[in-house]
Amino acid sequence: MNKKFLIPLGLFAALVVFLALGLTRDPREIPSPLVGKPAPEFRLPTLTSDKPFSPSDMKGKVWLFNVWATWCVACREEHPLLVEFSKQSRIPVVGLSYKEVQAQDQPNGPLNDADKLQLARERSLRFLQRQGDPYMLSVLDLNGSVGIDYGVYGVPETYLIDRQGVIRYKRVGPLTPQILQDTLLPLIQTLEAS
Amino acid sequence: MIPELGQFSLVLATVLSVVLGVLPLWGTLNRNTVWQSLARPTALLQFGLVLLSFVCLSLAFLGNDFSVKYVAEHSNRLLPKAYQFAAVWGGHEGSLLLWVLMLTGWTAAVAMFSQSLPLAMVARVLGVLGLVSVGFMAFILFTSNPFDRLFPIPADGRDLNPLLQDPGLVIHPPMLYMGYVGMSVAFAFAIAALISGRLDAAWARWSRPWTVIAWAFLTFGIGLGSWWAYYELGWGGWWFWDPVENASLMPWLVGTALIHSLMVTEKRGSFKAWTVLLAIAAFSLSLLGTFLVRSGVLTSVHAFATDPARGVFILCFLAVVVGASLTLFAWRAPAVTLGGSMGLISRESFLLLNSVLLVVATGAVLLGTLYPLVIDALNLGKLSVGPPYFNLVFAPLMVPLLFVLVPGTVAHWREARLNDMVFELRWVGLGALLLAIVLPFMFGKWSAGTALGVFLGMWVALGSLQHVVERIRKPGRIGGSFWGMHLAHFGLAVVVLGITGVKSYEVERDVRMSLGDTVTIAPYTFRLADMVDVNGPNYKATQAHVEVLKNDRLIEVLYPEKRRYFSSAMPMTEAAIDSGLLRDLYVSLGDPIAGDIPSWSMRVYYKPFVPWLWTGVLLMVFGGVLAALDRRYRRRSVSPLQTAGEALSSAS
């Protein structure tokens, strides 16, 4: 058999292998380029205070940064888990309230900043009162700019940040007990030890 | 009752396809003509059963039978009847049934229109088609059954995706599938030829009309998809290099190469192995397309709702069908004879160049489409490959293709002289060059890209015209092949000119308008005359009345809408288009803007030469049909040479 006639079969076999591998991947999942980089700086007011909070305030600690909103349905899935985690772990959880005020809250044109802040605070605090509050504090990112700096594209998202302020892990989508057990807790242990 | 009948019918059809796939082929191996003659009736019966199944599913939709899960997911009581029928292929399961309907349809057609073929050949071709059918029917019955029931029965269905509630949906997928599935016929002929060891000019002559018709359908399907995206999506784009669009383009490119390669095999007995490989490739790309759309490996607006199990099934099917074909190819092709001699410059070499350019273009599109998947599979990250890449890589390959098209049609078979061809084409070349230099100035600014596009389009158009005029002057009947070829080439030229024109001179204005405001794109002025509320059968809409004036004279009123379907939260934009011979005026209504005076965001487009895109595609389709219906493919009488040849080879 003339070898060159086998080339099409060979190329096709390679293609099938890649397609098979492709079936095991999720094309919508985007890995973050921020893992291994310092957490981007910001200064934002919190739910309870106008005094701004910045990630550098957490230097020296290992902490979780969780992006959430009251309108986010998937966030409700992970919320009980977060509350449980915050009770059991020494690791503080800081929340990022992402774009709490939406278009449907402003049917007659955009609200002014003060009104937006008030609405966001009221609604979020009410939510946390009812569902439990896992957060040390929650900062308010009303227009999503800080979200963009952190590469947020779909709430909920969670970052694990180490003592030097470097992002070590990012999870897009709700946290699950599996992820907590298999990935997050071991990583936290390693980071705490350092 | 009816869904059960549909499912039962499909099961029977599957059994028949197993019979069709096994017995006639076996019959050719052991010379059993009784088994061979089972092929035709089995093929026809198989089609009848699938048709019955399809009718049952359609009745379930038209009768609002929401106990059938697929109906509940894709239809609704308020959905207009025409769309209730089209919804049959609005989702994964039903569209697969449509695919199988077409596959068995083509199989039945080959059974009916193959009277002049030797029985053994027919048995093999139908057998291969039967085997392919088994795979698809099994896929439906085991993983994607449209007849699955739903309990408890909902009072109303979820509704058809509003984007699909459009005449385009009714016709685009069926036409596209006719093309995809039609490539299976060329494939079956190729496999049959490889199995029998009989790869010759006769085989090429039999394959060619089937391939050309399939190509015509595919051209039509792709064109429709493009047109539909253009008027439905609301921002005037018509090609996005989306993976699913690419999945339809690749079999088309290879199909085009195949048609031209078949020409050489039929005329000179050359390129047999290459032609067979192209036939396998064309259908393989159709199957690959099916995999890409339904497996979830790529993100696309076109992708059906997916399920990993389905992806695995299709991949296995793809691996088996294509793997077996290419193995058969590797085994049998080396024994194939060379055919007639050909010079370095000859029609054959031009057609081979055509094949090469089209296949490289296909390779480039395949590379771009699958690269993100390969990188991700190797765990090297996630990247995107989009229009900037494809445009940069595809256009330069089309330039030489369009250029050699014209000399290719005038070159002599076997041996051609370059000087003679240059002399023959001197006016065509000069004419195209002149128009390329002058025309861009008439429409706006001149640029090298525009000039190149105009040159290539005019080169092909004038080349065809000159050839036709010369031929008409000579005596003798002109066959459908000749008219078909030139019509198709001319259509291609029109498409090229259309693309050049719209990309060079289109204008977009994104404005805010209140009642009475105007926006001008010379010489047209658009005036927002009124804004009303409209009630549709299953939606509510805001409708703008936009007056279009040319040089201050009213020529048209356009009614763009923003619709809110009851079943969906997303508002839908219905653009309004005024089509002319040379241009489209396109208006798209945006969102209302908060303020004291009511105003809305509007997008107004001036799109010159866009109608030429659709016209050119239609010309190509008609060209293909004319070529396929050429009388020489339909003659029932068989020449003595042919009968002798067949007698010899059936003894082998």
Added chain:
Amino acid sequence: MKWMLLCWMLMAPWVRAADALPMAEDPQVEARLVVIAEELRCLVCQNESLASSNAELAEDLRREVRKLIRDNKSDTEIKTYLVERYGDFVLYRPQVKPLTWPLWFGPFFMLLLAIWGLWRYLRLRKNALAMQHASPTDSFDTAAHKD
């Protein structure tokens, strides 16, 4: 009735409809935005460009890009800004780097390979046929005319 008509006629010049204003506040910034955004991917959509997507994140990102354009950042700087946050996925035109060399240079090499293969084939074929001395399977269609 007549005096009403007169009033309207007198008011007419002041009630002239206006030439519509562009949606964008700054057409120049907007023009640059469209060019850049067409090469960027909307992250939450199923394969749409940042320019044409109506998703909320897309609007936020367009707002950021406008800000960067007003700050006189170059196209490269803007793309780098987004890649730093979202990775290569956000670019529709992949960067040319070792990871993408096969992608960018592949088609060109395929073409070279194909042309070389074509040349070799035509040459080899000529020799093989010369050795055969005959073309055994000429077409059944004896009228080998140029159509």
